[in-house]
Amino acid sequence: MSRISPVLDRIDQNLDGSLARLFELIRLRSISTDPAYKADCRKAAEWLVADLKTIGFDASVRDTTGHPMVVAHHDGPAGAPHLLFYGHYDVQPVDPLDLWNADPFAPAIGEQGGRKVITGRGSADDKGQLMTFVEACRAWKAEHGSLPAKITLLFEGEEESGSPSLKPFLEANAAELKADFAMVCDTGMWDSETPAISTGLRGLVGEEVTIHAADRDLHSGHYGGAAANPIRVLARVLAAIHDDNGRITIPGFYDGVEETPTQVKQAWDGLGLTAEKFLGEVGLSIPSGEKGRSVLELLWARPTAEFNGISGGYEGAGFKTVIASKASAKVSFRLVHKQDPDKVRAAFRAFVEARLPGDCRASFEKHGGSPAIQLAYDSPVVTKARTALTEEWGKAAVAIAMGGSIPIVGDFQKLLGMESLLVGFGLDDDRIHSPNEKYELKSFHKGQRSWARILDALTASR
Amino acid sequence: MSRISPVLDRIDQNLDGSLARLFELIRLRSISTDPAYKADCRKAAEWLVADLKTIGFDASVRDTTGHPMVVAHHDGPAGAPHLLFYGHYDVQPVDPLDLWNADPFAPAIGEQGGRKVITGRGSADDKGQLMTFVEACRAWKAEHGSLPAKITLLFEGEEESGSPSLKPFLEANAAELKADFAMVCDTGMWDSETPAISTGLRGLVGEEVTIHAADRDLHSGHYGGAAANPIRVLARVLAAIHDDNGRITIPGFYDGVEETPTQVKQAWDGLGLTAEKFLGEVGLSIPSGEKGRSVLELLWARPTAEFNGISGGYEGAGFKTVIASKASAKVSFRLVHKQDPDKVRAAFRAFVEARLPGDCRASFEKHGGSPAIQLAYDSPVVTKARTALTEEWGKAAVAIAMGGSIPIVGDFQKLLGMESLLVGFGLDDDRIHSPNEKYELKSFHKGQRSWARILDALTASR
Numbered sequence: 026m027s028r029i030s031p032v033l034d035r036i037d038q039n040l041d042g043s044l045a046r047l048f049e050l051i052r053l054r055s056i057s058t059d060p061a062y063k064a065d066c067r068k069a070a071e072w073l074v075a076d077l078k079t080i081g082f083d084a085s086v087r088d089t090t091g092h093p094m095v096v097a098h099h100d101g102p103a104g105a106p107h108l109l110f111y112g113h114y115d116v117q118p119v120d121p122l123d124l125w126n127a128d129p130f131a132p133a134i135g136e137q138g139g140r141k142v143i144t145g146r147g148s149a150d151d152k153g154q155l156m157t158f159v160e161a162c163r164a165w166k167a168e169h170g171s172l173p174a175k176i177t178l179l180f181e182g183e184e185e186s187g188s189p190s191l192k193p194f195l196e197a198n199a200a201e202l203k204a205d206f207a208m209v210c211d212t213g214m215w216d217s218e219t220p221a222i223s224t225g226l227r228g229l230v231g232e233e234v235t236i237h238a239a240d241r242d243l244h245s246g247h248y249g250g251a252a253a254n255p256i257r258v259l260a261r262v263l264a265a266i267h268d269d270n271g272r273i274t275i276p277g278f279y280d281g282v283e284e285t286p287t288q289v290k291q292a293w294d295g296l297g298l299t300a301e302k303f304l305g306e307v308g309l310s311i312p313s314g315e316k317g318r319s320v321l322e323l324l325w326a327r328p329t330a331e332f333n334g335i336s337g338g339y340e341g342a343g344f345k346t347v348i349a350s351k352a353s354a355k356v357s358f359r360l361v362h363k364q365d366p367d368k369v370r371a372a373f374r375a376f377v378e379a380r381l382p383g384d385c386r387a388s389f390e391k392h393g394g395s396p397a398i399q400l401a402y403d404s405p406v407v408t409k410a411r412t413a414l415t416e417e418w419g420k421a422a423v424a425i426a427m428g429g430s431i432p433i434v435g436d437f438q439k440l441l442g443m444e445s446l447l448v449g450f451g452l453d454d455d456r457i458h459s460p461n462e463k464y465e466l467k468s469f470h471k472g473q474r475s476w477a478r479i480l481d482a483l484t485a486s487r
Numbered sequence: 488m489s490r491i492s493p494v495l496d497r498i499d500q501n502l503d504g505s506l507a508r509l510f511e512l513i514r515l516r517s518i519s520t521d522p523a524y525k526a527d528c529r530k531a532a533e534w535l536v537a538d539l540k541t542i543g544f545d546a547s548v549r550d551t552t553g554h555p556m557v558v559a560h561h562d563g564p565a566g567a568p569h570l571l572f573y574g575h576y577d578v579q580p581v582d583p584l585d586l587w588n589a590d591p592f593a594p595a596i597g598e599q600g601g602r603k604v605i606t607g608r609g610s611a612d613d614k615g616q617l618m619t620f621v622e623a624c625r626a627w628k629a630e631h632g633s634l635p636a637k638i639t640l641l642f643e644g645e646e647e648s649g650s651p652s653l654k655p656f657l658e659a660n661a662a663e664l665k666a667d668f669a670m671v672c673d674t675g676m677w678d679s680e681t682p683a684i685s686t687g688l689r690g691l692v693g694e695e696v697t698i699h700a701a702d703r704d705l706h707s708g709h710y711g712g713a714a715a716n717p718i719r720v721l722a723r724v725l726a727a728i729h730d731d732n733g734r735i736t737i738p739g740f741y742d743g744v745e746e747t748p749t750q751v752k753q754a755w756d757g758l759g760l761t762a763e764k765f766l767g768e769v770g771l772s773i774p775s776g777e778k779g780r781s782v783l784e785l786l787w788a789r790p791t792a793e794f795n796g797i798s799g800g801y802e803g804a805g806f807k808t809v810i811a812s813k814a815s816a817k818v819s820f821r822l823v824h825k826q827d828p829d830k831v832r833a834a835f836r837a838f839v840e841a842r843l844p845g846d847c848r849a850s851f852e853k854h855g856g857s858p859a860i861q862l863a864y865d866s867p868v869v870t871k872a873r874t875a876l877t878e879e880w881g882k883a884a885v886a887i888a889m890g891g892s893i894p895i896v897g898d899f900q901k902l903l904g905m906e907s908l909l910v911g912f913g914l915d916d917d918r919i920h921s922p923n924e925k926y927e928l929k930s931f932h933k934g935q936r937s938w939a940r941i942l943d944a945l946t947a948s949r
Contacts, residue, residue, distance in 0.1 A: 238770075241770075245821070249793045250789055251762070252775060253771055254775060256816070257726075259797075260725035260794065261729075264726030265726070267723075304713060304846070307703060307714065308701050308846075309701050309714055313716060324713050329711040329712035331719075334801040335721075336797065337797045338797060340797075340798040340817075345817075346693075354718070359707070383772070384770075384771040384772040384773045
């Protein structure tokens, strides 16, 4: 008899109890961005502390200048790893309230598309997700009287409002929080059947470039053909950024970009998401990025240059024969792997400067920059977790990536020298941040079982 | 004794009288665009008719559905040419009135930059200009008892309000108005010393192009690198319109463009307007058009493609990681010589279509189109007029061109099969259409003398 089977059985038996606890947590209106809910946020933290104590965690509410953190520790066997699990108990605001089918803070079990779902604000993001881990610990403890690793829980109360207290808290409590690695449960599955580990998060460099030509707007009849036109200069600069194969031509841009391992690419291909299928949903069909790469590779493992806005000259109704004095564009670069945001920004600026007519100039405005997060596809942790997920779901778990970012992962790397395992059970249609948020009951149930299996895999004696 | 000398002497002697008459005309508030001045417009027409009758013209006020025309005929010697002279008696509105240094309709002689000027609305545009010709006729008639050509005068009262009645009037009175050629006095000198004949007016094709990509705005994190970006597509299209030498690459675009005769280009070079000088006034220095051509050739004899406006994506403050569903640009082409506006428009649209990714489309909006007017540089009429102007001003008259257009010239060509001689004595700083309009006293005086010399040159027995 394996040590995991009884834990899984207990999770199954306790599903109703775990749902009752999740509902209690959802009922607490912990909207972090709205000062009116400050007390509710604290109540959620206190609820978690109380609940964790029932499992045997040494749990406490830890004050910050904003909403409090919850930190809880539980010992493990000698020689077992130290694992830190991160989640957040705060939620997004609920307006517009009239678009909700029910009170956002009155959780319930409903049915959508033939599947049972848990409804309510925070059901998926992130209360439902974080409780999958707590319930896995509860079942394990109940069954074995101990946990298989030293486990630290860190639950934040400001994730939906910019995490102002997070970095100072990590820095002030680094010794306490530093573990062998972190587990973050704020991501999703590939689809409702296919579990996933997120190993890549693209970084971002934002730039606004303005081309300045004449010192005033000119009449195109009087000056056309003689005076530099900043829209023309800008168009030439932007058009030169991609070559005919969709590759970015800025010198040094690809420094730090790595080739994705063949087996990872094959796994992505196996997901069957064609460009026609992915782009077809928005009325497109042809990938705009580098030729010869799948749409998932383009989205997950290749850097981009995108033009997010452009403006210049007369933009109103009708026509005006003007040559503008300036024109500008908002340009962003999605970064992957080890690309350096500062170098990419500098290379872009040099690229623009090199293409200016001698009587024009460019000015730049910086709009943020963050490096990509690339976790190993095949570290022992990832490999064990993938096996555990595959066993639970009966379908091979895939290493996926995300367009957006999860700042905590970078903070763990930078401040605590700690890599993260990103596993979550959300689905694309969970409507997080929107009215009628839901979490699949299957995600909540099998999520608990998944974490139990992952804990087992990570701590099995070799 | 030449027949012209006494005419010139009489013009000199009658300068005060001619000024008194011009002042009478300026005092009439013939603002054509404002219905409140309808009666004033008619008064101006009636004043002209009465004045022309004193010279011996068969003059009449001719009603239209708008403001009336003035048409006047005077016989000439058998075998002499029939010349039509065009001007307009209506003027621009005068607001903002508080920017005028004096009542716009109280003409006066003032001094500006050490030179005597006639001030008042219409002093230059076009009452002062048209009276130069009338006074030349008056002096000739007084001296010789006849005029040297059959002369028809056509004075319009709606030039400043779109000339709605002009075409119908020309069509309805074609037989009466058709002359050997027309003389139009609504243009300017090269500078205050250098007389000019305008032989080219660039045409214009306006287009608005919109590139459509996804059927909604997309998040650049989720779709960047996969979804077509319409700003990128638009930038590539616009950037491809000019090659590295500033030449326009649209197939067929240069059809109908002619090389400017070497002697004309040399004459332009002789004007000494360098790119540094022309562009320096607006903070630029390098001509943006075709390499190897002077700035005046670029402005006067070469076609252009200009981007007058561009718009797409997020244009507000800050940054938004959006991939827009569409982006658009306003594009105009200045045409020269025999370029066909319809063909240029079609060629541009085909050029865009040929550069679209397969999953994007373009839509177009037409914003006007008119062909260029190119008059001969060296017809006998132009040559004679140039000689006459050169003699009067003591400086070689130049054939110049204009960025703007004078629709009447095209109408005369199309409706009456009649070429125009464009001679005028305005200066760039006359502030036509603006407060404190003025006309140089020298322009008014030597303008009369110029027309007398031109009449003499055009009718001299060979």
